[in-house]
Amino acid sequence: MIEIRDLRKSFKAKTGTVTAVDGVSFTARDGEITGLLGPNGAGKTTTLRMLYTLMTPDAGQVLVDGVDVARDAQAVRRNLGVLPDARGVYKRLTARENIAYFGRLHGMDEATIAQRGAELIAALDMADFADRRTEGYSQGQRTKTAIARALVHQPRNVILDEPTNGLDVMTTRAMRGFLRRLREEGRCVLFSSHIMQEVAALCDRIVVIAKGRVVAQGSADELRAQTGEANLEDAFVKVIGTDEGLFA
Amino acid sequence: MSTVWTVFRKELTDAFRDRRMVMVAFVIMPIAFPLIFAGMGAIGAKKISEKLESTLKLPVEGAERAPNLMAWLRQQNLEIVPAPADIDAAIRSQDEDVILRIDPGYADSWRGSEPARVDLVFDSSRPMQSGTTIARVRRLLDAYDSQVGRLRLVARGVHPAVASPLLVGNRDLATPDSRFDFAQQMIPYLFILFAFIGGMQLAIDSTAGERERQSLEPLLATPATREAILSGKILATAAFALAGLVVTLLAYLVVFTYMPIGKGGMSMNLPVDALWKLFVAISPIVLLGACLLTALAAFAKSYREAQGYLPMLMFLPMIPTLFLMISPVKTQLWMLAVPFLGQNQLILRILRKEAILPVEWAVCLGVGFLIAGLVWFVAARLYHREQLAISG
Numbered sequence: 001m002i003e004i005r006d007l008r009k010s011f012k013a014k015t016g017t018v019t020a021v022d023g024v025s026f027t028a029r030d031g032e033i034t035g036l037l038g039p040n041g042a043g044k045t046t047t048l049r050m051l052y053t054l055m056t057p058d059a060g061q062v063l064v065d066g067v068d069v070a071r072d073a074q075a076v077r078r079n080l081g082v083l084p085d086a087r088g089v090y091k092r093l094t095a096r097e098n099i100a101y102f103g104r105l106h107g108m109d110e111a112t113i114a115q116r117g118a119e120l121i122a123a124l125d126m127a128d129f130a131d132r133r134t135e136g137y138s139q140g141q142r143t144k145t146a147i148a149r150a151l152v153h154q155p156r157n158v159i160l161d162e163p164t165n166g167l168d169v170m171t172t173r174a175m176r177g178f179l180r181r182l183r184e185e186g187r188c189v190l191f192s193s194h195i196m197q198e199v200a201a202l203c204d205r206i207v208v209i210a211k212g213r214v215v216a217q218g219s220a221d222e223l224r225a226q227t228g229e230a231n232l233e234d235a236f237v238k239v240i241g242t243d244e245g246l247f248a
Numbered sequence: 249m250s251t252v253w254t255v256f257r258k259e260l261t262d263a264f265r266d267r268r269m270v271m272v273a274f275v276i277m278p279i280a281f282p283l284i285f286a287g288m289g290a291i292g293a294k295k296i297s298e299k300l301e302s303t304l305k306l307p308v309e310g311a312e313r314a315p316n317l318m319a320w321l322r323q324q325n326l327e328i329v330p331a332p333a334d335i336d337a338a339i340r341s342q343d344e345d346v347i348l349r350i351d352p353g354y355a356d357s358w359r360g361s362e363p364a365r366v367d368l369v370f371d372s373s374r375p376m377q378s379g380t381t382i383a384r385v386r387r388l389l390d391a392y393d394s395q396v397g398r399l400r401l402v403a404r405g406v407h408p409a410v411a412s413p414l415l416v417g418n419r420d421l422a423t424p425d426s427r428f429d430f431a432q433q434m435i436p437y438l439f440i441l442f443a444f445i446g447g448m449q450l451a452i453d454s455t456a457g458e459r460e461r462q463s464l465e466p467l468l469a470t471p472a473t474r475e476a477i478l479s480g481k482i483l484a485t486a487a488f489a490l491a492g493l494v495v496t497l498l499a500y501l502v503v504f505t506y507m508p509i510g511k512g513g514m515s516m517n518l519p520v521d522a523l524w525k526l527f528v529a530i531s532p533i534v535l536l537g538a539c540l541l542t543a544l545a546a547f548a549k550s551y552r553e554a555q556g557y558l559p560m561l562m563f564l565p566m567i568p569t570l571f572l573m574i575s576p577v578k579t580q581l582w583m584l585a586v587p588f589l590g591q592n593q594l595i596l597r598i599l600r601k602e603a604i605l606p607v608e609w610a611v612c613l614g615v616g617f618l619i620a621g622l623v624w625f626v627a628a629r630l631y632h633r634e635q636l637a638i639s640g
Contacts, residue, residue, distance in 0.1 A: 088461040
């Protein structure tokens, strides 16, 4: 379970201070898929980066399975599987070696790494290319490798930053199936997206972010009820206040 | 600790699969450096022996005024040619190294047993090009001078030894090991440079490159501490530099042992016990270089910026050498504490087979590792910056 309370973060830019995240609070429960929806530049990636301890919040609190990120970042990272916005893989290593490297960094033993790697390669349909060096992989193959690498240690909580970005239709469908499987295993899945249809199709709970704030949250039905719009798309446009950057 | 080992192994695997990096570090550099040095040494030796022994063309103005001198010079393997019309211009334009002018009053002075005047015209500001030639002509004139002088004394019934009140003998205390040649003189520089920046490719690739390829962010999202990741990368850089150094040194020894290089004996004798001492002496520089390169790669905003710092780093090990050229001083204990300077001194003394006191080892290694530790600390601070992983 991931709890985020009143998170704030601003950056110094040449033109002055830019507030990227301005009081974001929400909860992502185990056994659910929570979608972080918002237009580009809404503060999704910054929120997630604070969650997986890459950035320090200016204010607010992040709890992962009850552990405060500020108190024990390392313990938090142990219970997280992260697919960051940056999903570079080591191009001179094979997919299998990429996965094994992260398994070792998680302190797993070689036998478990090999077994878990084989499971993920099967689950993500990577067998065709898993033992080839990742140089020359397609975007989809790279993303699959990055996801397998992030989940090698069977984390309770899975964070994915725009997981379907740049994937073709078939791969996107497979990815959605994979996320549902993670939910069935009782994991807490939190992913961000700027694509409304995707969030609507997958998520149990939706958190809508715009300009660094949470503007609405709840299930798809709740959102429709809140806005009084029968169409989910109209509901989103209404809570965000603009349709800019939402349908890219 | 296991994280350090994991990162270390991964970085070396990654580096050794990079064909270009391996080619540069283990093939091109080890071949190029010894060959350049060997070539420079061979050309230098050849040039010197040519100038000393080959027939030298000496332009002489007024050769007809001193036929005996000319005949004697011809015997000494000199070819007398007429001097150009404008002597000064010929020297300035470097057409001639040296021109001999026989004074118009030469014959009269000679007959009167007065010192007869000859002038050597040359430009001493170009010792590399003309120094050997000038010295050769001057030595011949001196020899002729003293030879004729002695004959004149004998002709007057005086023993020629009277004119030589001083007999100067030379006793050189240099041992064959301390009088080492060009090839060995380059060894400290070679050692320090390769130890210091031999791992540059790996260091830049594993930090600045990793960030640019967007794999640093996922790496930092694992439970591995940044200190452990950093240390693994630094140790991999150091190991890579050390491996490159070993290969280069082997190539160097092979080239200088088996290549037939001119006169002057480019013999190399590096016994095994001196070899391991050299590697112990250089070890702080290997670590210092790895820490510094990794810190720079973490500091730089991009791969290209990191590469931009390299010329500066290459200059750093040269500073002590330049310092010693400007003011050559006796080795003192404090000098061993200065990075690069200390290693330079230590390596020179190992090559000269001089004894090194335990306290000298302790100072040189202790201070070296301490400084490397400080730079590691700076690198760790840089690795904790929020901007480190954010590539876009």
